[in-house]
Amino acid sequence: MSPPHKSVKERFFHALGFELLAIAICAPLGAWLLERSLAHIGLLTLMISLLAMAWNMAFNALFDRVLRRMGWVKTLRARAVHACLFEIGLLLAVVPLAAWWLEIGLVEAFWLDIGIVLFFLPYTFVFNWVYDHVRARVLARRLQID
16 A cells, blocks of 8 residues: 655655755754854755755656656656756756855865765665654554554
């Protein structure tokens, strides 16, 4: 049996939890690694988070529209293209922001962004795996109560 569809409210709280935990991890870690104040790096992580959420919504809507218009389905190849294009778009936005905010060169900011991506690959996997398992338990308990 597949799990029930997520409501808009649940999707919002899922995304919010994802971003808040990421900020709670990345801000202190970034401040330590970059030898900058927690406030300075915390604001950068918040800006990147807001940028990523906005890009995620806009890109996914556009990508889904293109898929529908072209009559394509979400195959493994389409999902790989989606992930690559999403990350390239985010990279093009984050690198100049980080360079400006940290007063570093674009190459340094690019390598910083690569580090961020390398953090988010396992983080995304683990967060969603834990979320799905906790959600399944909560839904199972609700079914037992009803």
